[in-house]
Amino acid sequence: MDVVGGFQGLDRDAVSFYAEVRAANTKTWWTANKARYNSAVREPFEALGAELEPEFGAVKIFRPYRDVRFSADKTPYKLHIGMVTQTTVKHYLQLSEDGLMLGGGMYELPPAALARFREAVDDPRRAEDLDELLAELGSAGFELLRDDVLKTAPRGYRADHPRLPLLQLKRLAVGRREPPADWMWTPDAYDVIADHWRTVSTWCDWLTETLAAELLDAAQPSGRGRSDPM
Template sequence: MTFTGFDPDAPAFYAELEQHNTKEWWLANKQRYDEAVRAPADALIEQLGAEFGPVKIFRPYRDVRFSADKRPYKDHLGLVTTPADGSALYLQLSQTGLMLAGGYHRPATDQLKRFRAIVDDNRLVGDLEATIEEVGEAGFEVFDEDALTTAPRGFTADHPKIALLRLRNLAIRRVHAIEPWMFGPESLDRIREGWRTIGIWNDWLVENVGPTVSPAQRR
């Protein structure tokens, strides 16, 4: 199946799901999900996989076992690559638009330590900042929504690169509001372009930070 764009009903599906996040509504609209969300996603996965490697679609069900939020279904479509080096490419479609993102999500403590050492080294931080500037020219920004509110241990709050030191996710993203191009063939080219740009960031991460050597170790 050829991907010709997202179904225009997909954002509306998620808008309605937000208002009726119940098993009863889901079952009544399951065919709609299959046709408006899942079928185009499967076609997109096949075409992206040819260039970027295997792409996984996230299940639509939320894991509510340890959450106070018991809504059973996710309010968005999520696609992701999971290469062996740990750097990811991500796509999210929701009622509000499309997000392209990637990098190291929830990096381990040893990865953050190496990243912060680079930020703190005047000989090395320039290459990082140049990479951020390069992807920024394509509309990507560093993901800082969950950054530390204080300086990480070993650094002072007046450090000249404190914004980078506070990062807890080493990821970038570009967010698009709902636009007509998302529902036509042009969307494939735009997604590919976005993921290729994220590849510049991921290449820097893999070369300079690298995968964790302590998989069980977290922030």
């Protein structure tokens, strides 16, 4: 990703932009504000991505259009812009009117990899290492994302398992939120975001090491695209 001029900070107007999208999510409004989207939202995000790529690998910036084919909500445009590394275990960044959401891990994974994760959770020795890692992530403000979890224990595990909340996970991702703040609109945003992504890397590294061969299945192209993972 080549960006002329380098990263000078995100644009404060991006927050207002997405607040206005929420209020007037129509093609007419978007067409009238497309140049503003490019200058205030996408171009700073592209510049940030170019700065992050040498350390974290190539990134993909998601398109602003929603996939409404199977959704009751037919509003055409997303209320955020998202960036994800093009790796099997990913780092993620999102900007919206609420500020930043930073995270990473695996949002979709093959059944064999999820089974391997549950085996690790059920292994007292390996689970102890996992508990320590999650505590470190928690002290840095990161939490496991618990959307779309099982309502009970997965098949083969006790309903009173001491680590039931981990066994219920179907997506292995962590995240933290940062409300709009002055540092985001300066070049210092790169340092803050990169440091948070380095924290995310400890989770990504654990997943990569623990799931090992099972992740090869996730690395194979499926022919399917997807929207933002978080």
